[in-house]
Amino acid sequence: MINKKKNKYKSFIHKIIENDLVHMKKKNIHTRFPPDPNGNLHIGHAKSIYINFKIAEQYQGKCNLRFDDTYPHINHKKYINSIQKDILWLGYQWNQKIRYASQYFDKMYKYAIQLIKKNLAYVDKLKKEEIRIYRGTLKKPGIVSPYRKQTIEENMLLFENMKFGNIPEGDACLRAKIDMQSNSIIMRDPILYRIKFLEHHNTKNQWCIYPTYDFAHCISDAIEGITHSLCTLEFQENKKIYNWILNNIDINHYPKQYEYSRLNLEYSTLSKRKLQILIDNNIVDSWNDPRLPTLSGLRNRGYTPHAIREFCKKVGITKQDNLIEISSLESCIRKELNITAYRTMAILNPIEIVICNIPEKYIEKIKILNHPKNKNMGYRNIIFSKIIYIERNDFQEKSSKNYNRLTLGGSVKLKYSYIITANSIHKDCNNNITRIFCTCDLTNKNKKKYGIIHWISKEQAEQAQLILYNHIFTTKNPNKKSNILSYINKNSKIIKNGLINSELKKQKKINTYQFERIGYFYKNKKFSENKHPIIHQIVQIKKKNNII
Structure with a gap:
């Protein structure tokens, strides 16, 4: 049943689905999330997860988790495990068992045979580079392969030899026979199968030929009864081959593909290839690095599932590609933590204050x-x-305009406490201030005419590493740059040997804090493993107020 009150704003996809339901084109909604297990999920995948799972939930439908494991990869199992963890962490549960494109390899092979027998597919012996050249360009039509005229019997024999490993890798592939003159390059006899002598995590060494994404994806959708195949705009052209394959094989179910804009985030890259470049060049530690827009990285930084879901909701579903401001993501976690985070005080760059007019053991x-x-x-x-x-930044020797913190001879209020006045200072041999001698007014904590600063007493001070994060790139849109390594922000990670309140070590169930005047911070599982606790900055309170 469609609840119109809950959907005051409806995306074009919601409208399509509701139209299908009203006119009984579809009795039940069935979506899927089909990641390629060749890396960790990122914030762009979170949008896809949110759309597919949320739509299924809204219309009492189902959402499958299917791994697009058509290409053998040495780390398939590793990434499959991390992807499952990320989806569950976001708060979603897939429909029944986990599915794999590889579990349909037998059926896909039979469908490939069907196309050959219909004279709609052939085995091409052109090399990879030759195929690329023969395919032409947007301005130049394709050239027909000399192997396109082979008989059905010849193609059947060659494809069987491919299957049994009798043809070397790279010496043959199966191509659809469509139209080498097509305006759409993707329709110029796309590759359906290629030879790869690699062990597959699921099928082991059963196969040495593997279907391409375009051939496997639409068939997997059809086998699983997917009603709405939702994907990003980069697959808009692929819809032509998606429909062509389904229309030319003997299959009963016909899913419909609909595209929406992919997520692009300022100062970030969501390209797995480019993320791998950052890892390989030791710019970041791993896929889990808190500076990366991966879900595991955001989790290690202290982002919550709720904040990421709210961000995906705010971004919405449109067909217009745009660059989302990083502040939009930050505002979602800041809004949540403003309500849920405990307040405390921490010092990034400590300088000692001695209160001269109170006793030693006061x-x-x-x-x-x-x-x-x-x-x-x-x-x-x-x-x-x-x-x-x-x-240290809360003190300067001489007063200046608009500076309302502590100066020599001046006063300031300690938050929750007294007003102190700086009377003298001590400097080391390098002329650096090491200690400030003050007096305090013990009669009143409530005078409001002074600036207010945060502080920690020596009795409660615990040494800690406070890790501050900034954008990993210096340019808003690194995806438009040919060499992303030229735009790395060298200050994307700053480690401060500061002070926290010792109470934080005793609080086992509390992990997120607002360090007043600094930002929101997160102590992860490794908090107590080091000699000095390690705490990660989630987000600043306000950028201009960050104290470094």
């Missing part, structure tokens, strides 16, 4: 809320003592 506990707008999150105690630490 300790005062100050009770504050863990979240200023949510008492249900409880309270905590912070300690005010003789020695505290503030950010």
Whole structure:
């Protein structure tokens, strides 16, 4: 049943589906998510997952998870496991068992035989480079292969020899016989099967010929009863071969393909090939690096499934390609964490403050809320003592216009605590300030005319590595650059040996925090494995306020 109230805004795909349901063209909606297991999923895949699973959910349908494993890959199993983990982490469950394109290899082979017997496919012995040249260009028509005129019997024999490994790799392939003069290059006798003497993770060494994506994808969709094959605009031309294959084999179910714009994100690349370049050149540590737009990378950085789903919802479903602002993704996680993250204080670049007018062992506990707008999150105690630490950037010797923090002879308010006045400083032999001597006004915590800074007492200070992240590229659209390595941001990862509140080590169930005035941070599973805890920045509170 269609709930119109819940769909005030309907994408063109929603309208197509609802029209199909109303006119009984389709009784049940059946979608699929068909990743190629040759790398980790990224934020672009999250959009595809969201669309396919969400649409199935909205219309009480089903969504299959099918791995497009038509090409043998040494790391298939590794990526299959990581993809399953990412989908479940996002909060989706596929329909029944996991499916593989490879489980249909027997049927695909029979369909290839059908095309040969209908004189709609032939075995070509041209080399790969020759096929590319013969195919022509957008301005130049294709050239017919000299092997195109072979008889059905000759093609049957050659294809059988391909199957049994009697022809060397690269010496033959099976091509559809369509139209070498077509305006669409993809219809100029596309390759359907190629020879690869590689072991497959699923079929082992049963096959040495493997179907191409274009041949396998439409047949897999048809076998599984997919009603709406939803994919990105880059496959718009492929729809021609998708329909041609289904119309020329003896199959009962005919899925329909619909295309939407792919996700392009500022300062990022979602090309698996280019992501691999970053890994191979040690620009990032792995597919899981928190700087990458992979789902595992975002998870390690502290992004939540809810924030990513909200981002996909905000991006929407259109046919218009555009470059999405990175701030759009950041605003989704910031909005969530503003509600859910515990508040605390941390220091990135500490400098010591000595409060001269209080006793050596002076300790005062100050009770504050863990979240200023949510008492249900409880309270905590912070300690005010003789020695505290503030950010080095929160002090300068001379006052200046628009600087409302601590200066020599000036005053500032410590958040939740007292007003302090800087009276003198100590410098080392390199003229660097190492200590600031202050006095504090213990009579009043509530004066509002002073600037406010954050701080940590020596009694609660715990050394930690705070890792700050920035864009990995210096250009908004690295995909338009021929050499992405020329646009690497050398400051995409900055490690600060700072201070956190020691209470963080005791809080086992809390992983995300707002470090006041700095940003939102995440302690992952490796938090306690190192001598000094490691905490990752998720996102800044506001870019202009980041303290480095």
